[in-house]
Amino acid sequence: MLPMLDWSDAKKNRANFVADLGKAVRETGFFFLSNTQVPAELRSEVFRLADVFFSQTPDEKAKLSILDTPHYRGWAKPGDESLDETRPEVDTKETFNIGYDLAPDDPAILANESFRGVNRWPDIPGFAETMLEYYQACQAQAMALLSVMAEDLGLPTDYFVSLFAEPMSAIRLLHYPPASGAVNEIGAGAHSDYGAITLLMTDGEPGLQVRPRGCDWIDVPAIPHAYIVNIGDCLMRWTNDIYVSTPHRVLPPARQRRSVAFFCEANPDALVSALPGTGEAKYPPIRAADYLSMRLEATYAAKEIP
Numbered sequence: 001m002l003p004m005l006d007w008s009d010a011k012k013n014r015a016n017f018v019a020d021l022g023k024a025v026r027e028t029g030f031f032f033l034s035n036t037q038v039p040a041e042l043r044s045e046v047f048r049l050a051d052v053f054f055s056q057t058p059d060e061k062a063k064l065s066i067l068d069t070p071h072y073r074g075w076a077k078p079g080d081e082s083l084d085e086t087r088p089e090v091d092t093k094e095t096f097n098i099g100y101d102l103a104p105d106d107p108a109i110l111a112n113e114s115f116r117g118v119n120r121w122p123d124i125p126g127f128a129e130t131m132l133e134y135y136q137a138c139q140a141q142a143m144a145l146l147s148v149m150a151e152d153l154g155l156p157t158d159y160f161v162s163l164f165a166e167p168m169s170a171i172r173l174l175h176y177p178p179a180s181g182a183v184n185e186i187g188a189g190a191h192s193d194y195g196a197i198t199l200l201m202t203d204g205e206p207g208l209q210v211r212p213r214g215c216d217w218i219d220v221p222a223i224p225h226a227y228i229v230n231i232g233d234c235l236m237r238w239t240n241d242i243y244v245s246t247p248h249r250v251l252p253p254a255r256q257r258r259s260v261a262f263f264c265e266a267n268p269d270a271l272v273s274a275l276p277g278t279g280e281a282k283y284p285p286i287r288a289a290d291y292l293s294m295r296l297e298a299t300y301a302a303k304e305i306p
């Protein structure tokens with residue numbers, strides 16, 4: 001069972017909360033978080049609109065194909081992405097990605113900066129507004145968690161604030177069809193996340209498994225209203241491996257399954273180098289955008305379909 005943390009303790013019982021979170025991110029890299037600051041109505045509206053999007057025809061969805069843009073925004077059909085680059089299985093999931101929102105004439109877009117692009121929106125009433133509200137709410141929750149982590153690491157509480165002020169964070173809506181029984185089928189291949197912190201909500205349908213160090217795969221139960229939070233590889237590197245990112249995967253579900261991931265990522269030009277107090281650096285410094293590009297390019301590289 002993954003550690004269970006209650007966000008209301010972050011104010012009420014700060015010292016214990018910092019200690020419990022510090023232990024969870026060092027040992028498991030995954031934990032449940034209940035009573036978050038993300039409103040329940042907003043979460044249900046995100047799921048409702050995701051269903052509306054995914055229920056469109058493939059032709060309609062393909063108008064927003066993620067493969068048409070260099071900024072990782074839009075729809076990825078089953079097979080476009082492979083989260084486990086080492087295996088022949090092709091992921092059965094379809095996804096829709098939304099990034100940091102900028103106007104088309106933003107100077108960063110005009111300068112062709114990496115990860116700076118416009119979001120691509122389906123013609124569904126309320127979709128863009130709701131997703132952008134959800135983006136802000138998750139970013140704020142993730143920043144609040146990063147301030148707890150800063151405290152845990154002996155850094156100033158606001159250490160990460162400027163480093164995540166114009167983030168590369170993304171919302172990813174996911175839809176898994178029911179298992180077809182075919183060989184070489186996986187919902188989402190084994191992987192660890194690429195960024196700093198992931199906030200995941202699921203619809204309760206089983207399938208997610210994690211493999212903490214030294215353990216076999218374990219099923220992650222759905223706890224109503226609790227987020228599943230995990231550390232990504234970039235934060236693991238940044239903490240000089242003090243925090244751990246943990247492999248996870250999604251088995252083909254018995255019934256269709258929906259989930260929504262929010263990947264909290266640093267600013268493109270944030271320098272990821274061993275944080276003060278974490279000992280001799282194990283990795284050379286790298287720009288957060290270069291690290292993320294390297295990981296995403298491998299994910300979208302075409303696989304030979306077996």
Ligand SMILES: O=C(O)CCC(=O)C(=O)O
Binds near residue numbers: 208249258
């Ligand atoms: O759908 C899930 O429960 C997990 C998805 C996931 O791990 C990912 O998108 O990185």
Ligand SMILES: [Fe+2]
Binds near residue numbers: 191192
């Ligand atoms: Fe993941």
